[in-house]
Structures are given as structure tokens and as C-alpha cells.
Amino acid sequence: MIPLMLDLTGRRVLIFGGGGVGARKAAYFEHEAEVTVISRSFSPDLDGLAIRRQEADLSALSDESLRDFLAGAFLAVAATPDPELNDRIGRLCAGAGILFNNAAGEPGDVIIPSVVRGSRFLVAISTRGKSPAVSRYLRTRLEAEYAGLDRMIDLQDEMRSMLRETEPEQAERSRILWSILSDDAIWEALASDYGRARELAIERCLHA
Template structure:
């Protein structure tokens, strides 16, 4: 597997299973994709999510009915407690050319990562299903240790065009931006006073 960032705007994502696992998967996709959850019952965790619901007993459906659901889908997630049913959905996805994630059963061709998300960055973490605890640990550490990252990205975005006007050598510009990133006083200031952090960066690295 290789990591990719995909734009799922207006893409159809199907979640088979409306329990707690299905609700977590739906919450992952609902901000961007057109999500439909297919199940005979639905977790309260789905309430308030921007999703469609299709009530049906999946275990009673023949393959042809499942293929009908898959028509036009970009990605499907099997999140039922029945691994045999999940695997059957996966085989049908392979036949239809639909990307597939399996919450329980034979691995699909898509892994849904743990995500650290800021307003200006996105980090995805995966242990390929081997240790969800490690994925969660890494996410928690990144959230705690790099709480200033959004502000640092904003500062770097503001400083870069200033550097292009004063420093003609790209390698030197890259070095200066790296120095700003590693400056503990600037990072500390970012947590409470962006203006001060910006002034420090300009004074120390643009007017040296």
C-alpha cells in the first residue's frame, strides 16, 4: 500500500452497517463525500451527521441487490459484525471496481487512517490495522506536542514572499525558514501572540 490524499467531493461512499463502527467510518467521510449508511438499525452516533440512511437487512440480500447498491459508488466500507458478509461485499466491490475497506474480515484495498487535522495541515497515521492503539498514541502525541503547528504554517506562509524579495538564493531561503521553524522562542510566542512571533521572525531572520 502507498499513502494518498484524495479529494472525495461529490464522490459516493457507502457504509454497510450502522453500528458504532459504521458510525465512526461515516463520521470520517461525511465532511467531504456523499455518504450513505445501509443497515437494518442505526447507532445514535449517526444522528446529526450529513448522511443518507438506507434501511435494509443486509444479511437477507442476494448478491444482485448488493451490486445495485454499489452502482456509481467510489468507495465502500463493510462495517457489519458479520465478517462473512463483509467479505462477500468486498468480493462484489472487486468485481465492480469499487474501492473497499473492511472493518472485520479479509483486508480490503483501502486502509482508513487515524488523522491529526488542523486548519492548515492534515497528517494520516496507519499501522495497517496491526495496532490501533499505536495509531491513537501517535495522534495524541502529535496533537499535544505540535499544538502551534497551524500558526507556524501561517507564519511560514507569510514570511516566504518576504524572503523572495530580499534573498535571491533559494537554498538560503530554505535555511532561514528552517531556522524559524526550530526557534523555540518563536514557537512559544505562537501559542499566545502571533504578532510577537511574527516580529521576532522578521527581526532575527529577515533583517540580520
């Protein structure tokens, strides 16, 4: 597998299973994709999500009925507690060329990662299903240790623009930007005062 970031705007994503797992999967996709959750019952965790609900007893459906649900889908997630049913949905997805994630059963061709998200960045973490706890651990460490990352990205963008006007050598521009990233005092200032961090970057790095 290789990591990719996909624009799912306007894409149809199906979640089979309306329990707690299905609700977490739906919450992951609902901000961007057109999500439909198909289930016999629905967890309260789905309340308030921008999704469609389709009531159906999945275990009683024929393959043909499942294919009807899958028509036009870009990605499907099997999130029922029945691995055999999940695997059957996966086989139908494979036959139809639909991307598939399996919450319980044979692995699909899509892994849904743990995500660290800021306004300026997105980091995806996966252990390929071997240890969800490690994924959560890395996510919480990144969130705690790089709380100022959005502001650092803004600072880097501003400094890059300055350097394009004043420094002709790409290698030197890269060195200066890296020195800003490596400066603990600048990181500390970013936590409370962007203007002070900007001043430090100019004084300690651009004018060094």
C-alpha cells in the same frame, strides 16, 4: 500500499452496517462525500450526521441485491460485525472496481487512517491495522506537541513571501525558513501572540 489524499466531493460512499463502527466511518466521510449507511438498525451516533439511511437486512440480501446498492459507488466500507458478510461485499467491490475498506475480515484495498487536522494541515497516520492504539497515541502526541502548527504554517507563508523579495538564493531562503521552524522561542510566542512570533522571526532569522 501508498498514501494518497483524495477529493471525495460529490463521490458516493457506502457504509454497510449502522452500528458504532459504521457511525465512526460515516463521520469520517460525511463532511465531504455523499454518504449512505445501509443497515437493519442505526446507532444513535449517526444522529446529526449529514448522511442518507437505507434500511435493509444485509445478511438476507443476494449478491445481485448488493450489486444494486453498489452501483455508482466510489468507495464502500463493510462495517458489519459479520466478517463473512464483509468479505462477500469486498469480493463484489473488487469485481465492480469499487474501492473497499473492511472493518472486520479480509483487508480491503483502502485503509482509513487516524487523522490530525488543522485549518492549514492534514496528517494521516496508519499502522496498517496492526495497532490502532499506536495510531491514536501518535495523533494525541501530535495534537498536544504541535498545537501552534497552523500559526507556524501562516508564519512560514508570510516569511517565504518576504524572502522572495529580499533573498535571491533559494538555498539561503530554505536555511532561514528552517531556522524559524527550529527556534523554540518562536514556537513559544506562537502559542499566544502571533505578532510577537513574527517580530522574533524577523529579528532572529531574517536579520541574523
